[in-house]
Amino acid sequence: MAVKVMIADDHSMIREGLKQLLELEGDFEVIAEACDGVDCLEKLKTVVPDILLLDINMPNMNGLEVLQKMKDMKMKVKVLVLTVHNEVEYLLKAVDIGVNGYLLKDSESAELKKAILAVVNGEDYIQPSLIPVLNSKMLDRDSDSSKIESLTRRELEVLKMLSYGTYNKEIAEHLNISERTVxxxxxxxxxxxxVTDRTQAAVFAIRNNLITI
Incomplete structure (x- = not known):
């Protein structure tokens, strides 16, 4: 039985090209297409593909936002992000949300089919060239987590305040402690x-979502 595929991409030529590529040998059937994020979510209410090929750069709602909405709505559809973005930040965000696969659009057709089948069969599939960078970033994140855990509740309060550019005197007044203690x-x-200065501390806080800007 052919794998049922849905394609969400704002470029009609890419959707058509993927459809022809996948249906050429009869192993895959494209049952739906979407031209933007909102269209994608609407169609997922009426069609149930085995896998969604999801672009990141789309109007109205981007692919990562669609992915988050699907998670919030508890949709069970497998998702393979198919994108031009090789920046690890996009991959990290997709992994955090719970994507099943992540592949670059310049991949060979054989790798695309391999990735689709892997995801449909319950495996995760990440673009091989991105795995070393992803692993490195995950290690950095683990290291940051241990650093955050080493901070006391009061130190976390001070870190957040200084990251917003608050002076020691203001922090002391707000927390009702001495400036020397701050x-x-x-x-x-x-x-x-x-870190060695307040700017680096602020970057650390932003990177680890301790504050929002």
Missing amino acids: KNHVSNIFKKIG
């Missing part, structure tokens, strides 16, 4: 997270 907290924070 300085001690800042010094301990710098040592624990491995």
Whole structure:
């Protein structure tokens, strides 16, 4: 039985090209197409593909937003992101949300079919060239997690406030502690997270979603 595929991409030529490529040998059947994120979610209410090929750059709602909505709505459709983006930040975000596969659009047709079948059969499939960078980023994230866990509740409060550009005197007044105590907290924070100034501390806080900007 052919694998039922849905394609979500805002370029009609790409959708048509993928459809012809996949249906050439009869192993796959494209049962639906979507031209943007909103269209994609609407069609998923009436069709149930075995796998969704999802582009990231789409109007109205991008692919990562669609992925998050699908997770929130508890849709069980397998998703393979098919994108031009080789930046690991996009991949990390997709992995965090719960994507089943991530493949670049310049991949060979054989690899695309391999990725689709892997995902449909319950495996995860990540573009091989991106795996070393992904692993490195995940290790960095694990390292950051251990640093965050080493901070006390008060140190986390101080870190968040200084990351917003708050001066020591203002932090002291807000937390009802002495300015000297704030300085001690800042010094301990710098040592624990491995930074040397307030700017680096702010970057650390933003990278780990401790504050929003």
